[in-house]
Amino acid sequence: xxxxxxxxxxRFGSLVANDHIDVVVEGGEIHALLGxxxxxxxxxxxxxxxxYQADEGEILLDEVPQxxxxxxxxxxxxxxxxxxxxxxxxxxxxxxxxxxxxxxxKALGVLDIAAAREHVRSVAARFGFExxxxxxxxxxxxxxxxxxxxxxxxxxxxxxxxxxxxxxVLTPQETDELMGIMKQLRDEGTAIVFITHKLREVRAxxxxxxxxxxxxVVGEADPQSSNTELASMMVGRPVELTVxxxxxxxxxxxxxxxxxxxxxxxxxxxxxxxxxxxxxxEVLAVAGVQGNGQTELAEAIMGLDSxxxxxxxxxxVELVGRSxxxxxxxxxxxxxxxxxxxGLVGGFSVAENLILDRSDDxxxxxxxxxQRGVLDAFAKDRIKEFDIRTQGSGQEAGSLxxxxxxxxxxxxxxxxxxxxxxxxxxxxxxxxxxxEFIHKRIVATRDAGIPVVVVSTELDEVVALADRIAVMYRGxxxxxxxxxxxxxxLGLMMAGENPTEEAA
Numbered sequence: 001x002x003x004x005x006x007x008x009x010x011r012f013g014s015l016v017a018n019d020h021i022d023v024v025v026e027g028g029e030i031h032a033l034l035g036x037x038x039x040x041x042x043x044x045x046x047x048x049x050x051x052y053q054a055d056e057g058e059i060l061l062d063e064v065p066q067x068x069x070x071x072x073x074x075x076x077x078x079x080x081x082x083x084x085x086x087x088x089x090x091x092x093x094x095x096x097x098x099x100x101x102x103x104x105x106k107a108l109g110v111l112d113i114a115a116a117r118e119h120v121r122s123v124a125a126r127f128g129f130e131x132x133x134x135x136x137x138x139x140x141x142x143x144x145x146x147x148x149x150x151x152x153x154x155x156x157x158x159x160x161x162x163x164x165x166x167x168x169v170l171t172p173q174e175t176d177e178l179m180g181i182m183k184q185l186r187d188e189g190t191a192i193v194f195i196t197h198k199l200r201e202v203r204a205x206x207x208x209x210x211x212x213x214x215x216x217v218v219g220e221a222d223p224q225s226s227n228t229e230l231a232s233m234m235v236g237r238p239v240e241l242t243v244x245x246x247x248x249x250x251x252x253x254x255x256x257x258x259x260x261x262x263x264x265x266x267x268x269x270x271x272x273x274x275x276x277x278x279x280x281x282e283v284l285a286v287a288g289v290q291g292n293g294q295t296e297l298a299e300a301i302m303g304l305d306s307x308x309x310x311x312x313x314x315x316x317v318e319l320v321g322r323s324x325x326x327x328x329x330x331x332x333x334x335x336x337x338x339x340x341x342x343g344l345v346g347g348f349s350v351a352e353n354l355i356l357d358r359s360d361d362x363x364x365x366x367x368x369x370x371q372r373g374v375l376d377a378f379a380k381d382r383i384k385e386f387d388i389r390t391q392g393s394g395q396e397a398g399s400l401x402x403x404x405x406x407x408x409x410x411x412x413x414x415x416x417x418x419x420x421x422x423x424x425x426x427x428x429x430x431x432x433x434x435x436e437f438i439h440k441r442i443v444a445t446r447d448a449g450i451p452v453v454v455v456s457t458e459l460d461e462v463v464a465l466a467d468r469i470a471v472m473y474r475g476x477x478x479x480x481x482x483x484x485x486x487x488x489x490l491g492l493m494m495a496g497e498n499p500t501e502e503a504a
Contacts, residue, residue, distance in 0.1 A: 001027050001078060001159040003048075003191050007057035010043055017043040019215040020057070025160065030182055030192045032206035032223075034199075036234055036431040038402055040215040041195045045162050048193075049081050050074040061160070072101075080153025081162040086145050090138030095120050097137055098152050123151045127181055142289065143174035150181065161185060162193045167201060169290055172459060172491035179205045197234075199227040200460065235433045243464040245443045251280030253315040254451040255301075255420050260310035262296045262475075270296040272475040274310075278420075278451040283442065285466035285483075286455045288494050293475035294455045295337060298424045301453075302334050303327045314420055328357055331419030335409055335426050337455070339402075343409040346398025350390050351379035353397045354412050386411040387437060403434030410438055414445060421445050424455040439465060459490060 003025040010018040017040045025031040033041045046052045048059060050068035059066045061077055068074045071081075088097050099116040106112050117133040124131045129147045137145060146166065153161055163182065167175045182205055186192055196202050202209060202223070209221040211233040221230055231239040255278040262271035271293045278284040286294050300308045303324045312319040319327055328334070336342035344353050355364055355375065364375055379393035388407045390400060397408055406427070413421065423442060427435040442465055446452045456462050462469055466483040471493040479498045481489070492499055 001191055002060075002062050003079075003160045003193070004060040004063075005044070005048065005057065006060065008044060008047055008054050008059075009056035010040075010047055010052055011055050017215050018047065018054075021212070021215075021217055023210055023217070025191045025193055027159070027191045028186055028189045029207040030186050030194055030205055032194045032196060032202040032209045033212060034196060034202050034209050034221070034230065034234065035212035036197055038429070039197075039212045039234075041212055042164055043215075044212075045081065045164055045193065045195060048074065048162065049079060075156045075158070078157060078159040079162070080156060080158025080160070081164065082146065082149045082153060082166055083164050086142075086149055088137045088145060088148060091136065093134050093136055094131055094140075094148050094151075095133040097148060098133075098155050102156065119155055120151055123154050127184060142169045142291075143171070143177070146170070146174075146178065147181075158190070160191045160193070162195070164195045165197070166194075167196070167198065168457070171289060171494040172487050173495065174491075175201065198460075199230050202230070203227070231432045235431055237433065239432050240436055241432075243439050243443060246447070248282045248446070248467045249449070250282055251449050254279040255453065256311070256313045257301070258311040258313075260297070260300060260308070260312065262293075262300045262305055263307040264296070265307075270475050271300060274472075274475075274477050276470055276477065276480060278453055280449045280451050281446060282467040283446050283452040283454055283465050284468050284470060284480075285462040286453065286470050286472060287459065287462045287490060288457070288472035290457045292472045294457075294472055295424070296475075297472070298334075298337070298422060298453075298455050301327075301422055302332065325357065328416070331417055333413035333416050333418050333421045335406075335413055335421075335423040337425035337428060339405055339409050340398075344397045344405055346396065348397060349394045350383065350388065350397050350400070350408055351375050351393040353408050354379050354382055354415070356412060382411040382415065386441075401431075403430035406430050406434060406438065410441060414441060418445070418450050421450055421452045422455075423452070425457065426454060427456075427458070427461060435461075459487065462490075463487070 005021060005023045008018050008021045021044055035041050047054045050070045050073050066077055095113055095116040098120055104112040104115050120131060120133040131144060131147055137148060166178060170178065182192055194206060206223045209223055211218050211221055213234060213236060218233060221233055227241055231241055258275045260271055260274040261269065264270045274297060288294055296305060299305045301312055303319065303322050308320055314330055317330055319330065359365060359370060364370055376393050383390060383393060386407045389404050397405060427438050442452060442454065454465050463483060468480055469483060469485060470480045471478045471490060473494060473496040478493045478496060479500055481500055489499055
């Protein structure tokens with residue numbers, strides 16, 4: 001089946017998310033839509049899938065115009081979608097999830113679960129999946145859950161299959177398996193749209209690449225193009241992708257975490273007996289698939305979770321039991337994983353966000369009143385130093401692009417008397433150019449003799465920044481290994497195995 005998108009335009013108020021986009025996907029090819037987060041890729045696919053209605057343009061399948069009023073129409077026309085965030089019911093079985101929405105019934109309206117089970121077995125056998133139709137979806141690893149999503153799409157006879165950032169929650173081995181599945185589907189004649197911002201993956205699997213920037217198609221690229229060439233198309237200027245750093249110069253003191261345990265609100269242990277050290281002048285990167293305790297580890301260090309036991313000491317000063325304000329005052333700079341939720345106040349100005357927890361600092365306030373002239377001068381210096389693209393220090397932070405919002409957070413946290421930098425998902429949702437800048441600042445912080453902890457689910461980022469890598473799985477540290485550890489070994493560790501221990 002041939003898919004054609006002609007002149008697709010989608011607006012949200014004054015924001016033009018898709019601006020007259022043209023894309024053609026032939027049957028039997030993998031067509032990658034490459035672009036940064038916020039470029040408009042997912043919006044375009046949501047238009048295709050009937051979740052949004054285009055303001056202009058049309059969708060054609062085998063030259064026939066389509067009018068999708070919702071996902072049901074798109075699925076009936078042969079379009080399937082594997083979402084970044086799985087659309088599965090955790091308490092249902094695999095078979096129940098697959099049949100949901102197009103249930104088969106026996107006499108008296110009784111659901112034909114046996115037919116659903118058999119269909120799951122049939123599709124699973126076709127692709128060599130190991131999927132139990134009676135397994136509860138919530139009990140399955142994320143890689144297997146994704147296979148269930150694929151089975152769901154194929155059970156509806158999808159001839160156009162959209163994969164929306166499908167590797168976000170997968171280990172490297174699971175990613176390789178998914179690439180194999182995509183190629184198999186392509187070879188059977190399926191038209192595949194692969195949405196991603198990961199250069200390594202798009203070069204490995206795509207037959208054609210369309211690059212989208214700021215809602216517009218900026219061109220097609222050859223899959224043989226270098227990462228640098230693709231990144232330049234995505235950003236619109238030359239980008240240095242390699243992180244350059246000298247060997248670490250390790251100092252004394254730093255962060256020591258010992259026997260750390262964190263229990264969540266329902267009593268589940270989410271950080272389980274974790275111990276590690278980070279010395280001045282080194283970067284320890286915490287790697288792992290999202291949801292294995294990394295978020296809770298960072299929050300425990302920052303004093304954001306009171307259900308914590310064990311020890312967290314910084315240069316001999318115990319942090320467990322201290323408030324967030326006290327932890328910040330102890331010299332910890334914190335880049336949270338969700339800048340909008342925890343890092344910024346969108347309605348405050350850029351200047352106000354740059355001193356968000358320091359508004360009573362004598363450097364900026366007298367008799368409880370902020371000295372606007374001092375603040376504006378400080379903000380202008382930070383805007384220049386961190387290349388924050390803004391209309392001025394008075395602009396609301398919430399109106400900045402994601403990359404510039406992240407630069408505001410980075411600028412604030414690096415302008416402390418730092419004893420430790422804790423950066424959680426420091427480049428999530430920012431463009432390649434901003435990633436380049438943020439990585440350089442993290443390395444400069446490390447080179448200044450400050451211990452740095454980077455928590456990231458992006459393995460390329462982990463390998464680029466780390467001097468050592470701690471891999472977490474189900475709340476525990478599987479192992480701490482050198483930065484040059486092979487990716488396949490890191491992938492096994494992210495799945496709970498540690499071949500380095502076996503080798504020893």
